Amino acid sequence: MQKRTFLASAAMTLALATGAFAASHAEKVKVGFVYVGPVGDGGWTYEHDQGRLAVEEEFGDAVETVFVENVPEGPDAERVMTEMALNGADLIFSTSFGYMDPTINVAQKFPDVKFEHATGYKRADNVSTYSARFYEGRAVQGTIAGHMTESNVVGYIGSYPIPEVIRGINSAYIHAKKVNPDVEFKIVWAFTWFDPAKEADAARTLIEQGADVILQHTDSTAPQAAAEAAGNVITFGQASDMAEFAPKPRVSSIIDNWAPYYIARVQAVMDGNWESMDTWDGIGPGMVGIGEITDAVPAEVKEEALALKDALADGSYHAFTGPLKKQDGSDWLAEGETADDGTLAGMNFYVEGLDGEIPQ
C-alpha cells in the first residue's frame, strides 16, 4: 500500500526530528510503539495507543514516546522497528501477532534495545512477550449470553482459527451451557481481523438464522450496527468498550487495558531491572476489563456475571474447570481439574457440544 509506506515514512521523519531532540536530552527514556491498524480503529490499536498515552501521563518529561500506525505485518514492520532502534529507542512495543519474527530479527541486531511483543511466543534475552487472558472475559460474556438468549441460538463471528480465538469460543460456550443447557452456538469464520462489510454480512446471516446474541472476535463495530438494525439482538464490545452502542445492543464488553503493564515495563527500563519474561494476565491484575453491564441485562443476571468476574479475578475459579470433554467425546479434564497454560496456549479443539469443524 502506497499510503501506508507514505504514512510510515512521514512518521519516521517525525521520529528522526524528535530523535535529534532526544539526543540533547539524553536522560529521557525513549519508547516506540508499532501498530497494525490506525489509532482510531476503536478497537485493538486504539487500546494500545491509550496505553501509550498513559505512559506519557505517568512519566511526563522523563519519557518520550513515538508510534507508527498502519504498519503491515511483514518486511515493513522490520524496517519500522530498525529505524526506531537506530533513532535511539530504548524500548519498543510491537503490538500484533504477525510482528513476531520481525521483532526477533531486529532484536538480534540491537542487543541493547529492549523489545516487547504482544501475543507472540518467541522470546530472546532482549525480547519479552505479553498477552491477556481474554478467555476469562469470554466466560463472563457466555454467562450473560446463556441467560439472555430467548431463541437459544448464539451466533459467534470468528476471525482466524488460531488457539486464541478457539479458546474464546470454548470458554463462552462452556459458561453459556452452564446457565442454559439448551443453548446452541452457530459459528461463522470471517478470515479477517477487520473487514466491516464482511463482519456486517456475517452478523446479519447469524441473526437471520435465529441468533439473538452475537459474540465476535473481530475488531470492528459493524456487528453492533447490524444488531441494532435487527432490533432484538444483543452484542458485546470487543477489545474496546464500544460504548456508543450501549445500552443496547451492546450490553457489556471485554476491554484490553495495557496501561498498567506498559507503565510497569517503562519503569523497569528506567530502574535498570528490565528482564525478558512472559506475561499472561487476566481480569485479576486488570489487563482484561469487563465493560459496564447495562440495564438491558436483568439485575440477577448482572449479579451472577459480576460474581463470576470476581471469582476469576481472585483466582478461586478457573474458566476451564472439569469435568469437560472434547468435541469427539474423549475425556479432557476430570472433575475439579483445571487446564494448564500449555494446553490453553495451543488449544486446537472444540469442547463437547459445539457443532461444526475447526477449519485447518
Place this chain on the structure above:
Amino acid sequence: MDLSAINPVLLIASLMVAATAVMIAAVGELVVERAGVLNLGVEGMMITGAICGFAVAVGTGSPTIGFVAAAAGGALLSLLFAGLTQFALANQVASGLALTLFGLGLSSLLGQGYVGIKPPATPRLDIPVLTDLPVVGRILFGHDLMVYFGVALVAAVWGFLTYTRAGLVLRAVGENHDAAHALGYKVRLIRVAAIAFGGACAGLGGAYISLIRVPQWTEGMTAGVGWIALALVVFASWKPWRVLLGAYLFGGVTVLQLNLQAAGLAIPVEYLSMSPYLITILVLVIMSADRSRAPASLGRSFHASQ
C-alpha cells in the same frame, strides 16, 4: 447440519442488499466503456464516494444529501481521470490505476476524524400492506430506496443506450471515434460526460457501503468491490441487464456461503469463502460463448488531428 435454518426469502432479500453497491458501480462503468474509455479507477472513486457521502451525511444529518455528495465526490475525482486521458492523452490503464491509489489515500486522509461515528439511519421503504405480504413482501417491498434505485438505474441505462439518439451517439463514439468525429459529434465532450457519470455511480456505490450496508467509516472499507464491478462489466458483455444478473449472482453466492457456514455445512470453510469468485469465473466462461464484443475503440486515445 440444519439447512432448514436458511430462510430462502431472507436469503433473496439479503442478496439484493449485498449486490446493490457493486451493481450501481458496474452500470456506471458500463456507460464509460460503451463510450470507449477504460477507467480502472472504480475502486478509488468508490472509496472516495464512501467517505464524501459519510462525512456529509454526518454533517447534515441527512443520508439523502450524503448520497448526492457521494455522487459529486466520485464525479469530481473522475474528472481528474478525464483531464488526464482526454486532454493530456495519458494512457488510460495507467491513469485508472493511479486513480485507485490516489482515491484510497485521499479517502483515508478525509476520513481521519470520522472513525467510530454513527451516520444517520437511512429509512427502509415500508408500505403498510405490501411489506407484510408473505414471501414477496419482504423481497420486493422491504428494502431501502437505494436497492430500487440500483434496479431503476440499470433499466434507465438500458433504455438510454437502446432507444435514445444520445445513447446511439455515445455508442458510436465508443465503436469508432474517428467516424463519430467526422460526423461532427464532440467525442471528447461525450467521453468526459460518460466518465463523470461513471464516477458519480461509483461514488453512490461506495456510499451505499458506508451509509447502509455497514453504517460506519473505516479506511479501505470497499475492500475490492470496485475491482469486482470492473469484472462484472466484462462478465455482462457490456449489456445492462446482465450487470444486474451478475451482481445478484455474486451477491447471492456471497450471502449463501455465510448461511451455509452458520448452518454447519460440512464443507471446508476455505472453499465456501472462494466460491463467489469461482462461480463468477465459471459463468464468465460459459457466457463468453456469446459473440458480443467490447466496444471497438475501448481504451484507445482520441485526438482530432489523427
